[in-house]
Amino acid sequence: ACTNGDETKPNAGGSGGGGGKVTKVGLMLQDISNPFFAAMQTGMQEEAKAQGFEVNVQDGRQDLGTQNDQIDAFISQGVQLILLNAVDSEGIGSAVARAQAAGIVVVAVDVDATGADAAVTTDNVLAGKQACEALVAKIGGKGNILFIEGTPTTAPQDRVKGCEEVITANPDVKIVARQAGKNDRASGLALATDMLTANKDVQGIFAINDPEGLGADLAIQQASRTGITVVGVDGSPEAVKALEDPKSNFWATPAQDPAGMAKKAYEVGKGIVEGNKPAERITLLEPTLVTRDDVKDYKGW
């Protein structure tokens, strides 16, 4: 009896009727403590200053419930555009619908979101593929590797998927252990330490992002092991440092451009608000692989 009515029905005309103007933007990030998302924030704040709009940045702290509430707060605040980096691409769907019902344009960033008017994402499957192709090439197409996965959210899982595709295509490469960390340096270090102890014959490590990969690199150094290649994903400044450091075992990272991605998403969103829908709902940005060999040409975030 208490389930009549449904708040999440989009209003008839859909969202973003066109002809509007963007003065207030809400940017929702899944975890600002990750430098990748922090770079997105910085990029967006620069853009806001340059273009003269207001931006409210909120950290989801990896919690879908929090992101739900933040969307509601943005609705009250009367933003015209929400740039959404969701903790879970589908779980956020109902909140997206609420925002749209209030006439707000929602553009998904980095991770697609169910029902979003448009999405600007890195191809995370491709990123995983690039990383592992580099890894497999470096270890000569055969050997044992470790997987250090991340929190069960879309982007890390897509990267794992991409990497697995490469491993399946290379039957001489075996995943001997896989553990899930918390997307940070400390868990990369702790897990890799124990995984290396259990597995003496290891040639490579794939980590779903740079912090975990760099943690694993520290573990290798502390265990005084050699001949192990580490790859991450993101192309972060710390990864660049490691690539330049001769002691490091870090080999490659498919680089994304977080600030650029955020700015692109803003452009797309602004377009929709003003009545110009993009031709494709999803704008896919391809990652570019950076390795020890070509790091000097990479300009970084």
Add this chain to the structure above:
Amino acid sequence: MTASVIEQPRSGAATFSYWWDKVGIFAVLILMCVVMAFLAPNFLSVDNAVNVARAVSINAILAAGMTMIILTGGIDLSVGSTLAVAGVAGVLLATSGAPGPIAILGGIAAGALAGLINGAFVAWLALPAFIVTLGSMTYLRGTAYSLLDGQPLVASDLAYRGIGNGAVAGIPTPVVVMVVVYVVFWFLLERTRFGRHVYAVGGNIEAARLAGINTKRVLLLVYTIAGAAAGLAGIIFSARVLSAQPTAGTNYELDAIAAVVLGGTALAGGRGRVLGTLVGALIIGVLSNGLVLMNVPFFYQLIIKGVVIVLAVTLDSLRQFGRKG
């Protein structure tokens, strides 16, 4: 005077402290709302009030169960994980074809079962609730993951989606559910024999036992009821996000405990009120909402929240000094 039963008239001081005792933390809430009304754009709007109420509902429901547990002198760190397990159970049931009400009941039952297990350890083995629920917080989280094989399970046309997203006469369903939960808990605690027993067990468990109270049963029931409340919260959560999330509710236990303590319930047990908890939950909710509206960077939000929690209990303790001195 040869003392007989003297119903001494309530003096002015007693009335004041009695009154302050009841509204003290409420005054903090009002103060906070006034501050936010000035500082936070659009804070004072019907829409935003609805948002706050909806955002608060899940924590408030968890905190109602937590209040009962804390009144017995216990604590439940596993409510967040219980919420996740219950949401997973509800979504799994619904996606495997169960009608909405059955899925809802299934989720609540999963929560109640988790609570019952906690209660069994606390009641029968007299283990400290803190460590029992620290353990169950961990294994229940693991259970939520393993039920889903680590992946969120999306169910866009969830049978019971209305309980998270619907509205009754313009009021969001989660808010309605929250109000019903509080009425039930208030009634249980203030108007029933069971409620008196809850306070007695928390106040002095040995005296309760010697007074003939079945303290084990009381504890078992309390943990089960709190588990059921967490289960209900899990159902609402899954309906709001239209999916089963293994990470749902992470760290929610801390917000729930904060609401209980802000609401004036003593962690030592035996003293407190469930309606105070609702006020405590609203304080946290208003604060979070206002800080977002004011566009405060998230790490300053953390600083402000932490400081407000400490200040609010400080204020509250000064009130109690007043009562004593």
Add this chain to the structure above:
Amino acid sequence: MTASVIEQPRSGAATFSYWWDKVGIFAVLILMCVVMAFLAPNFLSVDNAVNVARAVSINAILAAGMTMIILTGGIDLSVGSTLAVAGVAGVLLATSGAPGPIAILGGIAAGALAGLINGAFVAWLALPAFIVTLGSMTYLRGTAYSLLDGQPLVASDLAYRGIGNGAVAGIPTPVVVMVVVYVVFWFLLERTRFGRHVYAVGGNIEAARLAGINTKRVLLLVYTIAGAAAGLAGIIFSARVLSAQPTAGTNYELDAIAAVVLGGTALAGGRGRVLGTLVGALIIGVLSNGLVLMNVPFFYQLIIKGVVIVLAVTLDSLRQFGRKG
């Protein structure tokens, strides 16, 4: 005088339970090691023992401070955030040119200050430690973020990197530090007047006050010392990961508390031993290490860990039943 007080001689049972009291949880650790030796590849190797000891050191140092606080009947939820703030302080000092020892002291001082503030609220305002440290856990986390503007700060050539990655006579420096910390805490608690006062405050704070103990000063000192220990842990953490991480230590308070309780210290205060805590920390460390060595998927790890925590305290409580009956 005509017969007054009858003394019961200490029976054999008392001696046995006394002994079991001391080694009970140690037996659990041995059992766990034996099981792991069979199940986990390379568990029984010098390298791995060193890894476990190094991995345990941070939690063990936090847990030593936590033991002291829990002995007074308090709790400290803010140790993880304190660890983060101290690590940030240490790295910021070091990168701005301070020599290693100064940076280390700076980090420890930051931790001690955080603890002192907790202690002030607990001692002077008699606020519940749980809520005070819930607040400080939040604002200290915010502080760690804001000091770094939200970003980790990498310092590959950290002046004090040796404290995290070095070794003394083949033993990793963090392990050496941990041992020193435990010797100091053991001495403080078992061999000094201050230690007696810690137990007294936790056993019955009113009785302690009436006996003329400056209970406020004891509490203040205890929280400050525990804060300093968390600061030291933060320094080691930052040296291990060669960077300041604003998210460092998230949820570490729970592992620290689990170690203390597994080690036999009563959450109600007044009863326990700091060396038990070391055993508790080792149990957690061995379990985590073994599960990773066995390549158990992480959600089964959670289930196993949670169940082991509950079973271990159950075992421990059966021992205490033995003592009573």
Add this chain to the structure above:
Amino acid sequence: MSAIEPLLSVQGISKRFGATQALSNVSFDVRPGEVHALMGENGAGKSTLMKIISGNYTPDEGEIRIGGVPTVLSSPRDAMAAGVGIIHQELNTLPEMTVAENLAIGSEPVNGLGVLDRRRMVREAREKLDRVGATRIDPRRPIGTLSVGMQQMVEIARAVAEDVKVLVLDEPTAALSMSESERLFELINEMRDKGMGLIYISHRMEEVWELADRVTVFRDGKLVGTREMRDPDVKVTPNDIVRMMVGRDVEDLYGHREPHTGGVRLTVEGLTGPGGIGPVDFEVHGGEIVGVAGLIGAGRTEVARLIYGADRRTGGTVVLDDRPVSTRDPREAVAQGIGMLPESRKDQALFLDMSVRDNTAMSTLKQFSPGGVIQFAKMKQAVAGVFEKLRVKAASQMVDSRSLSGGNQQKLVLGRLMLEHPALMILDEPTRGVDIGAKSEIYRIINDIAASGTAVLVISSDLPEVLGISDRILVMRGGQLVGELDGPSATEEQVMEFATGVLADDTPRNM
């Protein structure tokens, strides 16, 4: 008045707790070499004044002078430093710590390096215990495993060992039986002879008569008057003091009893329990009051708890009204018509943060909550009924039981039992800490309860009380029943012979 400068004096002290004016404008002093007894009904403010003197509370108004010097005492430490020691009315022990650690707390012996000297701690504890005659308490034993009476002896040992000029004893004998009390009185006399000032609070008139040089009476937080007890010109009688305390005469403290003993209601056979209790056999008839006497640790409480199901029996049977009672839990005992007033009201009976109404009705909530929902009007009425009978002094039924004085708290627990209408009522130290007016009321109530046919078992360490109210007296020693006496004709000496197992003519008691 006299040339002797008081060791300690207070002037114009007032203290208020919320709505309760605990003390208003009282003045009081203690001189060197005297025992100054302080008397008054429960809640008169005696303990409050003592807590002010010992630095536990700060007064709202008034001045404390120590050795003639105005002094501010803001913590117990200050008072100790000023030479004021106190034995509090309630136990203040650290249950997890050993006796020796408890005795040393706050002044732990350390060696030259500041390291604890445990051996000295135990040695000093031994000396302190021997001094108060507690020769057989093991200093290494955790104090929580001792009975209340023995813990009280440890507290006394701690207080008398301190280097104090003024010692406050707030009902030190409430948990003691006769021989311990005797030893304490010897100590008090020694201290008086050394020139110390002693303040002695007790509700036992005979003790005050034996010890006091002066008696001061409080009523409702006000000073009623002070009487010189050693003045040969003015003869003060116990009745004078009682009148000052309660504003009326209390004649015939134990009340008149028509023995109307009915058939056997309770039969205990071969009852045994852990710790070497029993086997114990006895019967109690309907309408009979059976007193149980014994020294501390004799096992009286233990027997009561075994009957009530608070502890597990290891053997024996208990039959109530021809039905065997299987009490594995107090819940079953209550259901089968057994009510017990436990030994320690604070630890075992009271819910300090709950209202006096809830406290009183706690065992009988079923009566007021058909279907589980409480009918408050009914409950209020019933509680008002017992409060009337017991003359409970409380601001209202809704105040926390914490705010009641000790005696009123005791009545409240008794009220809880009365609502149960049990077939067997076990009262363990029913008048511990209760003032004389309330005592006589409690005796009257016990008589009334017995008169209604209830079997009553009264455990008491107050020998005159046991003799005064019992129809029959059972004496325990070392966990066994060692004697049975006819109540009206028994003498203190007879009871003591059984209790100590020694022919006792060397312990005269002067009343």
